[in-house]
Amino acid sequence: MKQRQRYQRPGTPQRVTRAVTHIRLEATNAGKLAVLDDLAQVYMPLCQQYVTLFCTDEQPNKFRSTCFVTPLSERWHRVAIQQAAGIAQSWRTNRAQAYQDYVDDLLGHQEQRAEGIPEAEAEEPAWREWDVPSLKETCIQANANVVVLEPSADSTFDYWLKISTLVFRQQLLVPVKLADYHRKALEGKTINTSVTLNKRSDEWWLTLSYDEVVPLETEPAAPVVGVDVGIATFLTTSDGQHYGTFHGKLRERQKRDREKRRRKAKLRTCLEKKGVKKLPSTSSKSGQRLARHVRQEINRAVNQCFTEHPDAQFAYEQLSVATMKYKARAMNAYLYASNLAHIPKQLAWNAAKRGRAVTLVKSAYSSQECSVCHYPDRANRPNQQTFCCMVCGYSTHADLNAAINIQHRWGDSELRTCTNQKEVKALLLQRHQAWKKQNGWP
Ligand SMILES: [Zn+2]
Numbered sequence: 001m002k003q004r005q006r007y008q009r010p011g012t013p014q015r016v017t018r019a020v021t022h023i024r025l026e027a028t029n030a031g032k033l034a035v036l037d038d039l040a041q042v043y044m045p046l047c048q049q050y051v052t053l054f055c056t057d058e059q060p061n062k063f064r065s066t067c068f069v070t071p072l073s074e075r076w077h078r079v080a081i082q083q084a085a086g087i088a089q090s091w092r093t094n095r096a097q098a099y100q101d102y103v104d105d106l107l108g109h110q111e112q113r114a115e116g117i118p119e120a121e122a123e124e125p126a127w128r129e130w131d132v133p134s135l136k137e138t139c140i141q142a143n144a145n146v147v148v149l150e151p152s153a154d155s156t157f158d159y160w161l162k163i164s165t166l167v168f169r170q171q172l173l174v175p176v177k178l179a180d181y182h183r184k185a186l187e188g189k190t191i192n193t194s195v196t197l198n199k200r201s202d203e204w205w206l207t208l209s210y211d212e213v214v215p216l217e218t219e220p221a222a223p224v225v226g227v228d229v230g231i232a233t234f235l236t237t238s239d240g241q242h243y244g245t246f247h248g249k250l251r252e253r254q255k256r257d258r259e260k261r262r263r264k265a266k267l268r269t270c271l272e273k274k275g276v277k278k279l280p281s282t283s284s285k286s287g288q289r290l291a292r293h294v295r296q297e298i299n300r301a302v303n304q305c306f307t308e309h310p311d312a313q314f315a316y317e318q319l320s321v322a323t324m325k326y327k328a329r330a331m332n333a334y335l336y337a338s339n340l341a342h343i344p345k346q347l348a349w350n351a352a353k354r355g356r357a358v359t360l361v362k363s364a365y366s367s368q369e370c371s372v373c374h375y376p377d378r379a380n381r382p383n384q385q386t387f388c389c390m391v392c393g394y395s396t397h398a399d400l401n402a403a404i405n406i407q408h409r410w411g412d413s414e415l416r417t418c419t420n421q422k423e424v425k426a427l428l429l430q431r432h433q434a435w436k437k438q439n440g441w442p
Contacts, residue, residue, distance in 0.1 A: 013215045014352045017192075020185050025161070025174050025197075025204040033204055035165055035172050039076075040138045040199060042166065046070045047080040047087075048135050054088030055132045061085060071166055075145045083141045087133060095130050101320045102127045104364075104421050111422075112378075138199035147195055149176070149208070158183070161195075161206065176206060186210065218313045218357035225312040226407025227305070228366070228399045229319070229343040232384065234301040236399035238407035241308065244301025246294070246339075253290050294339050302346040306354060313357035315410035316347050317366060361409035362416065364424040370394055371404040373439075374431040391432070 025033065049068050054060040062085045066077050105125040148162040152175065159176040178186070189210040196207040226238035234244035246254075319341060344360075351358040365376040370389040379390050387401040388394075394401075409415055418424045 013213050014355065016212045016214055016352050017209055018185075018212060019207055019209040020182055021205070021207045023176060023178060023182055023206040023208065025206055026177055032172060032174060036163065036174075036197070036204060037199075039072075039163075039166055040140065042070060042072055043076065043080055043140060044135055044138055046072060046077070047084050050081050050084030051087050051091075051135065052132050054085055055091055060088040060092065073146075073164060073166075073168070076164065079140075079142055079146055082143075086141070087135075091130075091133050097320075098130070099127065104320065107421055140197040142195055142197060144193040147197070149191065149193075149195060152176075214353060214355045216357060217355040219311075222311055222313045222357065224407055224410045225309055225314055226403040226405070226410070227314050227316045227347065228403040228406055229317065229340065229347075230399055231340055233399055234298055234343055235305050236397075236403045237305065237309070238400070238403040240400055241305070242399075243305045244297055250290075250294060250297060253293070257290055291339070295342055298339065298342055299346055302343070302350050306350055306356065313359070314347065314351065315359050315361050315406050316344055317363040317406055318360045319344055319363060359410055361406055361412070362418065362424065364418075364421045365428060366405045366409070367398060367402045369405050369428055370432075371401050371408065373435045374428050376425055376428040376432075391436075 025036075046068060050064075053067075058064070062082045064081055064085075066074075066081070070077055070080075072080070102125060109124055142163075146164045150160045150162060152158060152160050156177075157175040158178045161174040161176050163172040163174065165172050186208065189212075192209045192211065194209075198205045198207065228236045230236070231246045233242045234246070236242050347358060350356070368378055368380055369376045370380060370387075370392060372394040373389060373392040375389055375391045377390055380387060381398055382388055385398055387396055387398040415424065415427060418427060
């Protein structure tokens with residue numbers, strides 16, 4: 001079962017949409033689902049046309065008047081436009097975020113070069129324009145105007161799915177039979193009227209969903225705990241607890257997997273030279289298994305962190321591509337970076353389903369700032385694990401220092417108004433000066 005979380009302002013009850021997936025549409029007679037195939041063959045290209053339009057020439061607009069010719073009905077046409085607008089909107093948001101990260105990255109790079117740090121010899125970050133998404137999988141996000149789910153009077157099936165087809169006024173009736181665990185998940189719930197139809201490996205699948213409201217149970221005055229996320233240690237809290245790690249078993253497995261891939265790549269080059277046409281694939285099953293295992297370990301760590309802090313509210317970082325790169329620096333493999341992004345997502349989801357308060361704070365310089373005197377400097381980090389302030393000499397584990405900074409950043413409205421890295425640094429330096437003055441430094 002997949003879960004999705006909608007954005008909610010802090011303090012309001014959180015609405016959580018839960019999806020019930022993998023309901024197979026029975027092929028009671030082959031002809032029925034062939035009608036659905038015909039529909040998809042017209043629907044997907046139309047949806048793609050609007051995706052391209054909304055990603056290039058126009059802003060996504062669910063209510064845009066129709067502009068392409070199609071044999072689909074007016075209602076189906078509208079559904080395609082809505083789905084396309086949703087896809088284009090999330091593509092545009094992600095692209096904008098990535099571009100902002102790139103700009104920050106570039107600024108950081110220039111700053112380092114100005115300071116004459118040899119690390120800046122490294123290549124200047126470059127921007128590669130994103131491709132417009134292409135819809136490869138058959139996926140139809142339908143609403144009640146075109147697909148209706150009706151309880152079945154017949155006991156052999158649970159529901160009937162009434163689907164409008166390419167033929168005017170002709171509806172397709174598909175029986176839906178739930179598995180026991182589907183039935184259990186949906187018991188007593190009001191099923192949302194929009195449904196998703198997917199075609200995977202020649203079979204049609206249905207996804208249903210329902211909304212659940214989880215009241216926020218954290219007291220407004222609950223103590224704030226800062227959480228630093230990383231790969232060496234998945235979670236470090238500002239009260240000095242550590243949860244989960246990539247070291248040890250996971251790292252051993254990763255090494256073995258990398259070796260295996262290297263050998264395979266070698267074999268490929270060798271065979272290629274000899275003119276062999278069909279080459280062994282480089283994608284690795286064990287690599288996928290490992291990635292899944294890492295995510296399970298992350299989930300376990302997040303769970304434990306919530307369980308061991310029953311009365312706290314959490315502050316955590318907005319991870320940008322630049323921060324992720326910095327945090328995974330010692331082992332800059334894509335795998336690490338992608339898993340790093342999974343951690344904040346799990347924090348947010350766990351908080352939503354438990355009715356716990358979590359707050360995102362700015363990540364800029366959180367690992368370089370001294371949590372005592374606010375002095376921000378890359379040099380405060382002699383290595384990945386250690387924090388040692390160049391000015392006041394405060395020294396501790398690097399993740400703990402970051403977690404304390406994150407805790408302090410909760411409710412820091414001055415910091416929140418900063419729009420870029422430069423402004424954050426200026427503010428931190430200003431605070432550092434104030435600290436020096438207060439503590440009688442020259
Ligand atoms: Zn310091």
